[in-house]
Amino acid sequence: MLKIEGLSNDWGRFQLKNIDLEINEGEFLVILGPSGSGKTLLLETIAGFTIPDEGKIIRNKKDITKFSPEKRDLGFVYQDFALFPHLTVRENIAFGLEDKGSERVKKLASFLSIEDLLDENTITLSGGEKQRVTLARAIATKPNFMLFDEPLSSLDERIQEKMRREIKEMHKNMGLTSIYVTHDQSEAMYLADQIAIMMEGKIVQTGKPEDVFYEPKNEEIAKFVGIENIYSGNIKEKEDSLAKIDIGKKQIEAICGLEKGSNVRLMIRPEEVFIKKQKNPSSARNQFKGVIKEVIDEGSMLRLKIDCGFKLTSYITRKSFKEMELKSGEKIVANFKASSVHSVKE
Amino acid sequence: MKLKLNKTVIGFSILSFLLITFIALTIGNMIIQQLILDPYALVETLLDDSVLKSIWISFSASFVSTLIAFILGTPLGYFLARKKFRGKGLIESLIDVPVIVPHTVAGIALITVFGYNGLIGAPLEELGIKFVDAFPGIVIAMLFISIPFYVNHVREGFESVDPKLENVARSLGENEWGAFRKVTLPLAYRDVLAGGIMSWARGISEFGAVILIAYYPMISPILIFERFRSFGLDSSRPIAVILILVSILVFVILRYLSRGWSIYAKD
Known part of the structure; x- marks a missing residue:
């Protein structure tokens, strides 16, 4: 030792x-x-x-x-x-x-x-x-x-x-x-x-x-450590461990140990943000319609800058980018799980 | 690669040419003049015992001084390259002093220390070691003058060896001496050798400091000086030519050998 x-x-x-x-x-x-x-x-x-x-x-x-x-x-x-x-x-x-x-x-x-x-x-x-x-x-x-x-x-x-x-x-x-x-x-x-x-x-x-x-x-x-999605918010509702957190105009659902009313900082890793063409009720809790603003080529991965009422970055593989025929300006739905949202008290 | 001609290249070439001509003409003229005017004097000089003896004394005294520079100057060069300590700048300046003092001044200073009544000369005299008009006096004068050349050269050599290599050697079980002996010194070998050659050459060419402390036994420059003063140019020039030819020859051989010892393939 x-x-x-x-x-x-x-x-x-x-x-x-x-x-x-x-x-x-x-x-x-x-x-x-x-x-x-x-x-x-x-x-x-x-x-x-x-x-x-x-x-x-x-x-x-x-x-x-x-x-x-x-x-x-x-x-x-x-x-x-x-x-x-x-x-x-x-x-x-x-x-x-x-x-x-x-x-x-x-x-x-x-x-x-x-x-x-x-x-x-x-x-x-x-x-x-x-x-x-x-x-x-x-x-x-x-x-x-x-x-x-x-x-x-x-x-x-x-x-x-x-x-x-x-x-x-x-x-x-x-x-x-x-x-x-x-x-x-x-x-x-x-x-x-x-x-x-x-x-x-x-x-x-x-x-x-x-x-x-x-x-x-x-x-x-x-x-x-590469968490590019960081937001400030306030816990509006809390049910068991599931919190609904206001960040500006939008609301994000997160698994969170903090109390209702607390001001929190939210972090979402870009590789945990999935891109879909349409909303899907059986998919993740957080689904936001948005537009791809920018596509940054990083070799095997692509970084997408998305505007869905707030700025969101997603990492996707080149393969799925091709399969979905995505491009800059395309309308998409950004998904991430409530458990992918990490929160700390502000 | 072709050198492209433009005004700068042409201008620089002319200026460089002037400088090269200056050196080549001075040396070449003396040698060629001797060969044309009096080639037999060269042969005679070569058979002159006192000339041969003076060349031997010059070369051997300078060799001993270089050996001392190697033993004492290598550790100092290493310290200056690697360690940070208080007074380092002062030591670095001190090392360079022999370059800037007039060599007659160096000679006087050496006499005050190594002369009969000198600080070191007096006690050593009792032990039978004499500096004034003796071989050790020549060595000490040559050492004083050539030490900056040696120390600065090896310091640069050690500086060019990445300290990480020493670190790795240490992590593999070598102590500081082992790392120095097995890694740093072999890698700086070329510079150590080059520093040695520089120091040796500088020693051979020294006149001013040596003549003050040791007129005898005569080194070549002093012999040349004496012949010039007593008999004029015709009897001193052949010795000068011989000395210059021998020096150039030895220099070229050493340079060639040290190239063979080069460690990096990139050279």
Whole structure:
């Protein structure tokens, strides 16, 4: 178990402010935050590349705050690979091993399907291959903890998805304990057992991915984790847990623990907003007629900006966009479930 | 790639040409004049023991000074490249001082420290180590003058090695020395070598500081100076030509070798 208590480190441009974190054996913790929030500094502090101004890092009840990096027993994977350019792939992987010719190098290489590259110069490798070598090198010494610093963000999108799966598999199969830093929400969603949201040097929320994504503590977090539909409203009616909430002229139904009369802030994730051509009584509780104002192409997904008396953003797949023959200016019905509406007291 | 001709390119070319001509003409003229006017003097000079000895002293003293620069200057270059500490700017300025002081001033300063009554010279004299008019004096003068070239060169070399590589090496179990020896130094090898060559070349070319502390044993520049003063141009020029030819030859060989040691394929 790794426990971080009240960690502060001031590097001027990047800061850590009183950070508390805990990660259990075998867990995958993703630290998610916008760039410049101090994520890398946090990892480097955990790794011992820099000594914190305040706070403690405790591994299995042992205070390792002042340990030098080589005594911390951890693997580090950088975004830009940091492969040793003067060494071959084999020498890179074997760098931390006592027995350089050991079978482990071959085994790791075949596990990561880079056994054909062992005698190559690292400069000639592709981005994906480089990252595999980096992974092999880091796990070669069987470290207690793995630290990943945005390992996929310099790879192109297609390889990113594949590597993401492989990292997750590697984590499971090798029984690793991993701390993974990223600014990419979907990556965090996919990989994490636990997510910690980091902003301006502070951990602002921790929890299971669904908790963090669907119940962000405040608007800032909501915006960051990709909830684009945020409204202010007032609970007009409340029956059991179902609330009817006025937002301007329209009324949204939501599952909500707050009392009638409270002012609330509503958040709806764009991927939970479905598009239909017509109203359908058996469909979601919230159905609004509207017009597609704008279509933004984002690769496999499309982002639709809809006006239905209030502004609403929906994420739909390219496939369903085609099937429904949608286009800008088209009249549609936007649907979302009452349980998709997340509310916090204002 | 073709160089496109426009007014700027033409103008710059003319100005560059002037500067190149200045250097080439000065060196080339001396060599060619010697070959045309008195080629036999070159042969005679080559057989002159005192000339050969002076070249040997120049080269070996400068080599020793470069070796000292390597041992003492490499850690300093690394610190300046990597660490932040108070007084760093002051140290950086101090390192550059030998470049700006007149070399005779450097010579005087060295005598006050390493002379018979000097701060360090006096106690070492008791131990039988002499600087004035002795080989160590030459080495110390060359070291003083060439240290900025070495330290600044290796510092730039270390700066060009990504600190993340050291971090990774540390995380893989190396201590700071291990990371330096296995990662940083091999990657900065080219710059260390280049810094060494620069320091060595600078040492060979030094005159002012050396002549003040150690007129004897004679290094080549002093021998040339002495012959010029006593016998004139005709007897000093052949030595100058020999020195310049040997220096260029060694320089080219070292440059070529250091290219072979290059680590990055991109060069």
